[in-house]
Amino acid sequence: MPAYSITEVETIDPDAAKEYIRLARAAVGHFGGRYLVLAASPTAAEGEWSGNRRLVVIEFADMATLRAWYDSAEYAPARALASKALRRRLLFVEGYDAQRQTGE
Template identity: 50%
Template sequence: MPAYVIVDAEVLDMERAGAYRTLAEPSVRRYGGRYLIEGAVPEAAEGAWPASRIVAVVEFPDMARLKEWYTSPEYTKAKAVRESAIDMRLLFVEGQPA
């Protein structure tokens, strides 16, 4: 069953955010993930969404693989770079069977 990372983020430092992406994107692919939405500013249908915040959705084959990616040495390096560059919330969600 697929699993998803839902990202809510605000970029604080564009240069360091670029360094984070350089590390994070290959780590996602290495663990079988793929970006469904990457760094988009959503259009609020109801309520308000801060213009400074972006969203991303990453799909993994299953929750085990997602968690393997999240704790991997590759992504651990990316997280260290991200700390001062991006204010980020991550949600892990299981999808529905096909």
């Protein structure tokens, strides 16, 4: 079942953020991740959304692969840089498998 990394992010250091993006993209690709939403500015249909924040959604084959990416040596340099470059909320969630839910 696919798994998703969902990030609400605000840039706090533009130069460090550029390096983070370069490093993160390479690590995501190494683990077969696919960007579904990249630095989009969402429209809040309900509730509030800060105009400074962007949204990133990355799809991985499954939660094990997503966790392997996040804890990997390939992502470690980007992860170390993230706190300097970004203010973010990072969520991991499993996708919905309709066949599994209906028993087909």
